């Protein structure tokens with residue numbers, strides 16, 4: 260079982276932000292400390308080097324090619340690919356590191372693990388963590404991590420905070436999130452690959468952890484509810500929704516030229532402009548229409564619905580409710596979320612690494628174009644009956660009105 264570019268921190272007097280450590284590897288989000296929470300793996304570099312970020316970026320590529328192999332609850336092996344530019348052809352033999360005798364800190368150097376090539380300015384420190392914090396999470400005794408089908412899925416709605424929600428939940432030691440949008444249940448090309456392929460795309464987890472993925476394209480898909488039901492009738496579904504007019508503006512903010520976003524939702528061809536009912540941008544906010552299909556397969560209590568702006572404003576309490584829904588212990592609280600004034604959003608403080616705050620990518624929470632007042636009114640008028648139907652279906656109301664809107 261291979262882990263790539265896992266949770267590696269560069270320690271120096273200047274801590275390098277996590278964003279600089281992120282690789283293109285889609286698995287970067289599966290972090291070793293989540294699978295192996297009793298180990299802390301750090302790589303240190305001289306202060307001089309860490310200051311030179313250009314140089315550091317090159318070093319990042321080196322980091323990418325160190326694989327970790329789990330050998331047993333207390334054993335890990337490193338496979339070092341850093342010796343050549345082509346990782347496939349320059350593997351050095353597997354090196355086993357046994358933690359059972361390590362009580363405190365093991366610094367891995369070429370001398371500790373014969374045959375391991377390490378860049379002269381780097382060394383790896385592996386620390387047993389179980390002794391510090393077994394109350395947070397310890398894997399079931401004697402169990403090896405395995406890939407499992409999701410026990411929960413964030414089905415949408417796109418643009419409503421699904422990424423933030425997934426990343427927030429991923430802070431939890433009993434939740435293991437797949438970073439990629441799998442688009443398995445809505446896409447014929449993926450469905451034909453079968454559940455075995457889908458399972459093999461999931462991160463490693465222990466039996467007491469909840470594997471979760473998010474694919475917002477499931478919510479409006481006609482196919483996804485039936486396919487998910489066929490795969491697992493008991494799966495827990497999570498739906499985050501927000502004011503559909505705000506949702507349109509999130510989509511508009513993603514355009515290269517957001518000022519020209521009207522074509523996404525307005526038909527200006529005739530004498531009087533109309534809301535474009537045929538556009539996916541508009542229909543994505545017709546929550547009642549989509550939910551109706553899901554409710555033919557799943558009872559309402561199996562779908563946890565939350566409001567996107569509530570998630571933006573009060574992540575800790577929203578996540579607390581989700582912990583209950585997912586049946587995992589209450590671990591996350593307001594200490595795990597820190598408001599970042601320059602971003603205008605909460606950023607995350609991992610349970611095991613509270614010193615490392617991480618925000619969502621800068622393409623989340625972007626500036627929106629302003630709506631002309633008459634367009635705003637037209638959109639609110641259009642969505643009002645659909646919203647009312649949605650509120651009646653879920654037995655809850657949200658304050659999605661023109662008067663409240665900040666657009």
Ligand SMILES: Nc1ncnc2c1ncn2[C@@H]1O[C@H](COP(=O)(O)OS(=O)(=O)O)[C@@H](OP(=O)(O)O)[C@H]1O
Nearest residue numbers: 417418419420421422423509604605619623624625
């Ligand atoms: N913590 C935090 N940081 C940044 N952004 C946050 C956060 N929490 C929620 N959001 C909101 O997420 C909105 C994007 O939604 P999605 O992630 O569902 O979009 S996508 O469907 O995956 O493209 C995005 O919408 P915009 O603000 O319009 O860009 C954010 O409002």
